Amino acid sequence: MKKMIWCVLLLAVAAVSCKKDNERTGITPVNLIVKLSYGLDSSKYTLPLAGVTVRIKNTFTGSTQTLVAADSGIVHFNGIPAGAYDIDAVMAFSPAGYMQYTGLEVSDSITFNGSDKNRQISIGANQVINLNLVAGTTGEWVIKQVYYAGSDTKNGAIFRDQFIEIYNNTDHALLADSLYVAQLFGRQNNTESAHYLQANRQLDWSKSKDMPAGIDANNDYVYARNLLMVPATKRMVQPGESIVIAQTALNHKAPFTGADGETITVLNPALTIDLSGADYEAYYAPYLPNPYPSDIDNPGVPNMEVIQMDGRDLVIDNLGRDSYIIFKVDASQKVTEWPRYNLPKIAALGSTDKKYMQVPVKYVIDGVEVMQAAASARAPKKLGALIDAGFTFVPGGSYSSQSVIRKTAGMVNGVRKLKDTNNSTEDFDYFSIANPRGFK
Incomplete structure (x- = not known):
């Protein structure tokens, strides 16, 4: 009997203790x-x-x-x-x-x-x-790798060595000509309150100046800050092969002379990569009065056609706050004439406010949502589940030399097929050091 009473007392004390723990932790x-x-x-x-x-x-x-x-x-x-x-x-x-x-x-x-x-x-x-x-759309082309983080600011190449890689995920050759690559823009944090927002806390583009009333500006379109096109060079990409689009197509492990005549070098070549063998490069210098000195034209690598640019070079956000799409259009579309809109700013617009090109979602072949490594810092999603239901990131964050890389799904008739479920959380892994043309 004493043992039974003692057990009952212990259970009562434990219940009170658990209740107090819940009250104390707020769970x-x-x-x-x-x-x-x-x-x-x-x-x-x-x-x-x-x-x-x-x-x-x-x-x-x-x-x-x-x-x-x-x-x-x-x-x-x-x-x-x-x-x-x-x-x-x-x-x-x-x-x-x-x-x-x-x-x-x-x-x-x-x-x-x-x-x-x-x-x-x-x-x-x-x-x-x-x-x-x-x-979502399962396209012939997929975005295979995005190296947005860059390498160490003191010992590496900072942002100069960034690139995007696109892959032929079919069993037949594809023509790369007129393939468009866009770096998208949207709300980049959870704290700013200067713009009109949707219920999901992303920018409400329907409130942009001069936006037509009869369209679904938020769901049927995305908005590009940089838009590049593969030039018409009759470039055929074989099954299982890719094209690498470099910010600057140079060997970033080795010293080179910048446009200002100064030598640009890195202290630790192991932190960066050789992009001299890239297929294309983004060369902004001809369009700007003051391009980065590091924006050197490699004459052996074709330049992407620049349709829309934001900044002094194709500098990809190293924090992971942009997203990326690829698309092609039919002959009825003149992409250079597509409309551009200001951000949906609550205050009056200024003369220097930027405009972003409106891209119809119906033309998108593939997209990848990139976010910051820390969950508390992640902005609302820009891409809907039709393009990318998830997101990906490099765990090392900015200047870590890491890249996000699409996983291998398997081999079909000797050709590597990459995973494409339209959910980059499931489809992507990362490289500790970016590896153009590498596989996971």
Whole structure:
């Protein structure tokens, strides 16, 4: 009897202690309900919700939970801590499976994605989120590698060695001519309040000066700060091969003479890369009164055609606050005449306010969302799930020499196929040292 009384007392003390711990830490469990649906172009068929994988990640602790939906398409995450979460849903169909449900014949697997990034889950009643899954475009070209971080500011090449790599992810040769590469712009932090914002806290481009009223400025378009085009050189890219577009196509490990006659060198060549063998380079000097001295033209490497430029060279944001797309257009489009718009500024515009080219999403072949390594510093997403349901980053951050690199999915008839689910969180890894034409 004494033992029983003693056990009851211990349980009571433990319960009080747990209650006090919860009160002290402020952790109150929340129930999160995710309701899934498909965004389909046709009402002639339906797709199953059973089997959709839903993952939530606490952006502060990094902890994750994954559940699989049943027929109802409703998933319950019970007793999770309140906080900010990245919520992702994915469903992949094989060509045979997709044809079974839709009657449509496709050559590759179809992946549907849905995402809601940095969603605040508050204390209170059940939190309900509706998540719409869409199938993004699986293109012939993919963005394979983005080296945005740059290398050490004292011992490396700073930002001079940045590049973007694009890959032929098919089983046949592709013509690279007139392939467009854009560095996109959007809200870059979570604190500024100088612009009109959407509900997702990204810029509300519909409020831009002279924006037409009859278009969906935020969902049907993205906005480029730099836009380059592969020149018409009849360049054929074979299956499994890529093109490297360098900011400056030089060997950054070795000293070179800048446009001002001064020698540019690095203290530790191991931190940077050789881009003298790049396929194309961004050469801004002919368009500017004061280009960077490091913007040297390599006569052996063709220059990209500059359609829109922002700054004194193709300087990619080293923090990871821009996103990137590639696209091609049909003969009816004159890209140089596409409209440009100011940021949706609340205050009156000034004479020096920049304009950004409006790019229709329907032409986008592939896109990659890049964000900062620290979750607390990440800005709202610029790309919707139709282009990129996730995001990627280098863990070392700015000037780390690291690059983001698309993963290998497998080999098909001796050709390397890269992973392309339109979710860069799943599709990308990173190199400790950027490696043009390398693979993961």
